[in-house]
Amino acid sequence: xxxxxxxxxGFRAVTVNVPMARPLGTSADMVRTAPLLLIDVETDQxxxxxxxxxxxxxxxxxxxxxxxxxxxxxxxGDPVCPQAVMAKLQRRFRLIGVQGVVRMAMAGLDVALWDIxxxxxxxxxxxxxxxxxxxxxxxxxxxxxxxxxxxxADEAIELLEGGFTAVKLRLGxxxxxxxxxxxRAVRNRLPDDVALMVDFNQALxxxxxxxxxxxxDREGVYWIEEPIRHDDYDGYARLSATxxxxxxxGENFSxxxxxATALARKTSGYVxxxxxxxxxxxxxxxxxxxxxxxxxxxxSHLFPEVSAHLLAATPTAHWLExxxxxxxxxxxxxxxxxxCIAPSPRPGVGLAWNDDAVERFRLKS
Numbered sequence: 457x458x459x460x461x462x463x464x465x466g467f468r469a470v471t472v473n474v475p476m477a478r479p480l481g482t483s484a485d486m487v488r489t490a491p492l493l494l495i496d497v498e499t500d501q502x503x504x505x506x507x508x509x510x511x512x513x514x515x516x517x518x519x520x521x522x523x524x525x526x527x528x529x530x531x532x533g534d535p536v537c538p539q540a541v542m543a544k545l546q547r548r549f550r551l552i553g554v555q556g557v558v559r560m561a562m563a564g565l566d567v568a569l570w571d572i573x574x575x576x577x578x579x580x581x582x583x584x585x586x587x588x589x590x591x592x593x594x595x596x597x598x599x600x601x602x603x604x605x606x607x608x609a610d611e612a613i614e615l616l617e618g619g620f621t622a623v624k625l626r627l628g629x630x631x632x633x634x635x636x637x638x639x640r641a642v643r644n645r646l647p648d649d650v651a652l653m654v655d656f657n658q659a660l661x662x663x664x665x666x667x668x669x670x671x672x673d674r675e676g677v678y679w680i681e682e683p684i685r686h687d688d689y690d691g692y693a694r695l696s697a698t699x700x701x702x703x704x705x706g707e708n709f710s711x712x713x714x715x716a717t718a719l720a721r722k723t724s725g726y727v728x729x730x731x732x733x734x735x736x737x738x739x740x741x742x743x744x745x746x747x748x749x750x751x752x753x754x755x756s757h758l759f760p761e762v763s764a765h766l767l768a769a770t771p772t773a774h775w776l777e778x779x780x781x782x783x784x785x786x787x788x789x790x791x792x793x794x795x796c797i798a799p800s801p802r803p804g805v806g807l808a809w810n811d812d813a814v815e816r817f818r819l820k821s
Contacts (some may be wrong), residue, residue, distance in 0.1 A: 461535040461536055461537065461576075462499035462500060462501045462503055462535070462536045462572055462573075462576055463499055463500040463501075463533060463534070463535055463536070464497060464498075464499060464528070464531055464532055464533065464534050464535075464536060464541075464569075465498050465499055465500050465532065465533075466497075466498040466528070466532070467495065467496060467497045467498060467524065467525070467528045467568075468495075468496040468498075469493055469494065469495050469496075469520075469521035469524050469525070470493070470494045470521075470814060470818060471491060471492070471493050471494075471511070471514065471517030471518055471521065471818070471819040472491070472492050472494060472785055472814055472817040472818055472819060473489045473490070473491050473492075473514050473817055473819050474489060474490045474491075474492060474781060474782070474784050474785060474817050475488065475489050475784075475817075476488055476489060476490055476598075476781060477598065477780060478598045478599030478611070479599075479601065480598075480599060480601045480626070481601030481602040481603065481626065482601060482602065482626050482628065482655075482657045483602065483626070483627070483628025483629075483656060483657045483658075483659035484657050484658070484659075486601070489514070490510065490781035490782070491510070491511040491512065491513060491514040491516070491517050491819070492508050492509065492510060492511065492517070492781070492782060492785070493508060493509040493511055493517045493520050493521055493564065494506075494508050494785070494809060494814065495507045495508060495509070495524065495564045495565070495567075495568050496568070497528070497565065497568040497569065497571075497572065499536060499572055501576065503572050503575050503576050504572070505536075505567075505568030505569055505570070505571035505572035505575070505804070506568060506571055506804070506805065506807040506808065506809070507564045507565070507566075507567035507568040507571065507736075507762075507805070507807065508564070508759075508782060508807065509560055509561075509563070509564045509732050510732065510758055510759070510781070511560075514819055516557060517819060518819070519557060520557050520560055520561050520564070523557060523558060523561040524561045524564065524565060527545055527548075527549075527561060527562065527565055528565070530544065530545060530548055531544060531545065536569050536572045536573055536576075537569075538566050538569045538570055538573070538736075538737065538738050539738060541565070541566075541569060542562060542566055542735070542736075542738055545562055545565075546562075549562075554711070555710055556710075559710060559711065559732075559733060559735065560732045560733070562735070562736070563731065563732040563733070563734070563735050563736035563739065564732065564736070565736070566735065566736025566737055566738050566739070567731065567736045567737055567762060567805065570584070570736070570737040570738075570805070571804040571805045571807070572804075574803055574804045574805065575803045575804040577803070578803050579803055580765065580799055580800060580801055580802060580803060580804070580806070581737070581762070581765040581766075581799065581804060581805045581806075582764075582765040582766075582768040582769055582799040585737075585741065585765070585766075585768075585769035586769060587765075587768040587769035588768065589768065589798050589799045589801055590768045590798070590799075591793065591794075591796035591797065591798040592764050592767045592768065592773060592775075592776040592796060592797055592798070593621065593622075593775060593776065593795060593796050594620065594622075594760070594775065594776040594777070594778040594792065594795060594796060594797045595620060595621075595622030595623060595624055595651065595653060595775050595776075595777060595778065596615040596616070596618075596620040596622070596623045596624070596778050597623075597624045597777045597778055597779050598615060598778070598779060598780055599611050599615065600612060600615065600623060600624060600625045600626060600642075601626045602626055602627075602628065602629060603638075604638075605637045605638045605640070605641035605642075606641060608625060608638050608641055608642050609641040609642050609644070609645040610645075612625070612642045612645060612646055612652075613645055613646070616646075616650065618792040618795065619792065619793070619794040619795035619796075620650075620778075620792075620795045621649065621650055621651065621795045622650060622651035622652070622653060622678065622775065623642075623646070623650065623651075623652060623653070624652075624653040624654070624655055624681075624777075625638065625639065625642055625652060625653070625654050625655070626654075626655050626656075626657065627639070627654050627655065627656050627659070627668075628656045628657060628659030628660070632667060632668050632671060635668060636671060636672075636675070639652070639654065639672065639675050639677065640675065643675060643676055643677075651678040652676065652677055652678055653677070653678050653679050653681060653704070654672065654677050654679070654680055654681065655681035655682060656668075656680070656681065656682055656683040656684075657682060658682050658683070658684060658685050658686055659683070660683045660684055661684065662684055662688070662691040662694065662695075664683075665683035665684050665691070665695055666694075666695065666698060666699075668683070669683065669695060669698070669699040669701065670698075670699065672699075672701055673699055673700045673701050677701050678701075678702075679701065679702045679703070679704040679725070679726055680695075680699070680701050680702070680703055680704065681703075681704040681705070681728075682704070682705055682707070682708075683695065683703075686705065686707075686708035687708070687714075689717065689718055689721045689723050690721070692705060692718070692721070692723035692724055693721050693722055693723050696722060696723060696724055696725060697722075702724070702725030702726055703723070703724040703725055703726070704724060704725070704726045704727070704728055704755070705718065705723060705724045705727065705728070706718075706724070706726075706727040706728040706729045706730070706754075706755075706757065707728055707729070707730040707733065707757040707758075708730070708733060709727075709729050709730070709733060709734055709743070710733055711733075711734060711735050711739060712734065712735065712739055712742040712743045712746060715727065715729060715734070715743050715746055715747075716746055719746060719747075719750045719752065724752075725752075725753075726752065726753050726754070726755060726774060727743075727747055727752055727753075727754050727755070728754070728755040728756060728757045728774075728775075728777070729743045729754070729756070729757065730756075730757040730758060730759075731756070731757070731758065731759045731762055731763060731766070732758075732759070737762070737766065740766045740770075741766075741769070744766070744769065744770040744771065744772075747770070747771070747772045748770075748771040748772050751772065752772060753772050753773075753774035754767075754770055754772045754773060754774055755767075755773075755774040755775040755776065755777065756775075756776050756777050757777055758777060758779055758781075760776055760777065760778050760779060760790050760797055761782070761786070761789075761790050761800070761805060761806055761807055762805045762806075762807070763776055763777070764776060764790065764797050764798065764799040764800075765799040765800075765805060765806075768799050776797055778790075778792070778797065784810070784813050784817065785809060785810050785813045785814050785817060786807065786808065786809065786810060787808040787809060787810050788800070788802075788806070788808060790806075
């Protein structure tokens with residue numbers, strides 16, 4: 457007779473490198489493929505939990521997979537109880553530090569465990585977390601990299617297909633004039649009711665951020681994302697106190713404690729935790745409580761499939777960042793309706809792999 461709670465019995469991890477439909481040029485790099493680590497956690501009840509991680513560089517995928525293997529060796533035979541599993545792994549990895557790829561590996565495992573619990577209960581993850589399958593408004597974050605102003609304006613219009621009412625433009629060109637030319641070209645082509653977010657990807661010094669931020673205050677920008685180094689909380693506090701356009705940070709919060717520190721320092725007008733850096737579903741829900749306590753709007757970063765469930769359960773839910781990077785390897789990509797994405801109604805987080813595509817894009821060792 458199977459136990460009431462599934463028991464962890466094994467796992468698989470596969471790295472794929474998926475071509476992007478729209479290459480992304482940022483101040484940090486030109487990105488043409490999305491290296492993803494696909495995670496399957498197996499149980500004694502035959503329920504398999506799925507998750508994926510965005511690895512930034514392809515070489516990180518196998519490394520994170522090896523860390524996951526070490527983690528699974530530690531918790532194999534344990535019940536699928538995410539809080540207990542994460543606490544056990546936190547203790548085991550304390551000396552190496554639960555940061556970077558270690559935190560990413562644990563976050564991927566956490567998502568897969570929550571997927572198992574929700575599937576075993578026959579519920580979508582959002583319902584498992586006590587929320588409805590509420591559609592979340594999304595902004596299109598594909599493309600719009602460091603191209604010519606005319607190319608940016610053309611692509612911005614293309615990105616409205618599907619009913620999007622917001623898009624994100626990457627900035628961080630060598631000069632303020634270059635950034636302003638791109639912003640003005642895009643803003644002039646977009647309808648007035650479409651929001652334009654901008655993201656510097658940490659390209660600027662504080663003095664540069666103040667100069668460009670003051671200029672952007674006059675350009676109808678919805679938010680200014682990560683203009684300076686992500687952990688310069690003093691700098692962000694100054695920017696937030698000086699500029700009228702809201703500052704957006706959070707994709708680099710390493711766990712809820714980092715987010716709590718940033719909120720206490722009044723660093724930003726908005727926050728946008730990243731699923732794999734904040735600590736998976738468990739870390740996200742702690743972060744959502746912090747955002748609610750501070751009455752600050754909270755958006756997502758990447759992972760639209762799982763983030764839709766989590767934002768549905770977030771009291772101060774704001775915007776869902778939509779990227780199509782995982783679509784080619786998913787059996788059922790998220791569906792956009794009138795610019796919104798609803799959590800999958802299927803039990804779990806709604807991830808299922810397209811096996812043929814996984815094999816096609818699999819990173820060969």
